Amino acid sequence: MFGAGPADAAQASPSSRVTLTINGERRTITVDNRTSLLDLLREHLGLTGSKKGCNAGACGACTVLVDGRRVNSCLTLAVRLDGAEVTTIEGLAKGERLHPLQQAFIDHDAFQCGYCTSGQIMSGVGCIDEGHTGSPEEIREFMSGNICRCGAYVNIVRAVEQAAHGK
Amino acid sequence: MSPQPQAAVGAPLSRVDGRLKVTGQAKYAADHDIDGVVHAVVVDSSIARGRITGIDTRDAEAQRGVLGVISHLDKPRLTYRQNQVSNAFPGERLHVFQDDTVRFFGQPVAVVVATTLEAAEHAASLVKVSYDAEESATDLTRGPAQDGPPPFARPYARGNAEEALGSADVRLDLAYRLSRNHHNPMETHATIARWDGDKLTVWDKTQWVIGTQNELAAVFGIPLENVRVLSPFIGGAFGSALRAWPHVTIAALAAREIGRPVKLALTRRQMYFTVGYRPAYEYKLRLGSTRRGRLTAMTHDFKYETSRYEQFWEANLALGQMLYAVPNVSQNPQIVPLDVSTPLWMRGPGYGSSAFVIETAMDELAYKLGIDPIELRLRNEPGEDPSTQQPFSTRRLRECFRVGARAFGWRRRDPRPRSTRDGDWLIGTGVATGCYDVFRGQAQAHARLDADGTAVVQSATHDTGTGTYTSMTQVAADALGLTVRNVTFRLGDSAMPPAPAQGASQTMLSVGSAVQDTCDMLREQAIKLAVEDERSPLHGVDPDDVVVRGGRLHVKGDPARGETYRQLLARNNRTYLEARGSYTPEEESRFSMYGYAAMFAEVAVDARLGLVRVRRMLGVYDAGRIISPKLAESQAVGGMVGGIGAALLEHTVTDHRDGRIVNANLADYLVPVNADIPDLKAVYLDGEDYKAAPIGVKSLGELVQIGVAPAIANAVFHATGRRVRELPITAEALL
Incomplete structure (x- = not known):
């Protein structure tokens, strides 16, 4: 064997x-x-x-x-x-200080199980850098390569908006 | 005992484990760093039925780094004792590598262990298995049903449904087909197993650490206390991790045979073979009604798939018996054994499937009678549970519909099908009832209050993403009179006080009530210590007049008279106080207990392409007391997303020629992505249900998905005039 x-x-x-x-x-x-x-x-x-x-x-x-x-x-x-x-x-975080998108994910409860979260946040950072945050529709489109099976999409969009626009 | 002030419970707190999750520090099963760990990769069968005639491992074993290949040819010794705790299905569970029989496509037939993942994966691809294949049957629509009903399900009858149908003013005779769905949590199932002598430790993705502990002890023939199961974080499960599947045994077996800790993570493809699924159904519903919309009869004749070695059951009878006041009901459930692996409960098991049928049929009836779909449901609201004659603990479905109709703008709707258009899009709205049982289980907890005024509370429960860490912290904080910051809740370890599986929405109620009991005991212990202590400002005070707030015990109504936990413990030279409490539901409740929901959906259907887009959804829920509103809202919205998937996308496709699942990946098994999901709204009715639980909660996690698919299907009908009695509703069905 x-x-x-x-x-x-x-x-x-x-x-x-x-x-x-x-x-x-x-x-x-x-x-x-x-x-x-x-x-x-x-x-x-x-x-x-x-x-x-x-x-x-x-x-x-x-x-x-x-x-x-x-x-x-x-x-x-x-x-x-x-x-x-x-x-x-x-x-992503600077020492103890979270990246604004990490904080926004906590604030908006943009995750449940947390397994897709690392990828969502890295993707969100990319999405913001690319400037694809002009509207919720645009964010949804450019965040659609990251599946969230718990279904936190509504809050993910809000978190990306907050980090992108300081909302 | 004076009631504690409510501060943490009901507050919209962020997750206490949020920081760990957004920094990548939360450790899921495959993330644990175990010294000396090696990697295992499963080789699975490429036939659905037959015998293994040979396994050639020479090329695999010649790879550098390969430590061994294990299969039934090695006759690995496993005991497979009876396990009455966590083996739920009649029949016999699949035994790993014990014989040459293949029972389904994708069955594990060997495992390769190597020092690196790369070597293990490559070597697994080099293992050559030969078979003597037999003809397999995997198609529910063609397989014969087993004689007799499924386990725990008797054919049910009240009144005389056939006679009532014969004399009904209006009759519907409808046939439905529901496809198989896979849970597909984002985390693939994974196990790390380590032996220390005859003691086994596993880091596992499981919704039931105690269940996995029992199964491993039974399979390996070792005492229960020799097995420890750890599962601090779970990357979603939706039911798939409610039992210890073969790969858990394989990881522990490989670790034993190789003599090293072993990590085994299933591939996404393998997730379609051996970790369960929501079974496909064929369902016939007949319905009789008066012209005024009073239901007179309902008959349910349905069958669903199971494996040949286990008889799967799920709760697919309750809704047909209790949802509406129907005097004459008959139910005839059947199972069809096939050459497939055993299904396992998927979010809203049984209820979700039967709700789709009943709730779309109610919509058909509403159109046939010209009665508003909400009004039709209200006309059939029972005053008591029609199946048991018990009073409802709470049933606020009427209020759910009233609140929802107002918020959704239901009255503005033109009820005629195909009446509203927006360019190329046909617009429709639909409604459905959701309902799910209030399951309750025995649970225990332990709490320790330290001299620094902080507390640690623990129970062998789980957090699949539901928010258990947070909600239990909230319950404990209020019961102990501490701020949330000073309470730590721990879970996911079989060595902790036992708790039920995290399934059937029972965690908040069962574990929450145990945590409440435990922390009440601990607080009372501290109060007793104070009032009996001559040096305490609370000396001599009636314990019932003492409350604790922010870690300070004081006389109710006289905040100046009191002291802190820290002062109390320091003066008494106590380094800690501790308590162990529990929750045990009464054996038989006098009440019928369910959670209720009114689901509303608006869809747009492309008139030429048949493409369905959900435009908005609203759910209104009667779920009892809401402990953690921010997280409860997330769960509800997530349930809508799951329901949108079931309604429009999710469909496991099997090639019945050889039993192969052809879309066993996330590119071809479609689940909702961000662009599929509009703004979704969830509203929980204020209230509580102390008949259901000491902490006033009912159930939530399943309830929020039950009525979603039928609401969408009904909206599709309203938009297009096409009634689809299949799930998922595909573009093809609308063209």
């Missing part, structure tokens, strides 16, 4: 060294070439705030910012991020 010992080298997966900045901290890491950014964060760096909801880019729970743009980290191979700047939910 069990392998007799370490398999020969031919069966090992190729790996690469990448240097990237995660939440302001520059790191040089050897990654298995198969590793997604999401698995790098969660399984190798202990940053479990980004969530795996589908591993197929359909739910948005893994959303992070790469070089300021929101991406599905489950669909992004870590090996291609040499030189990139990555911001995750863990890097």
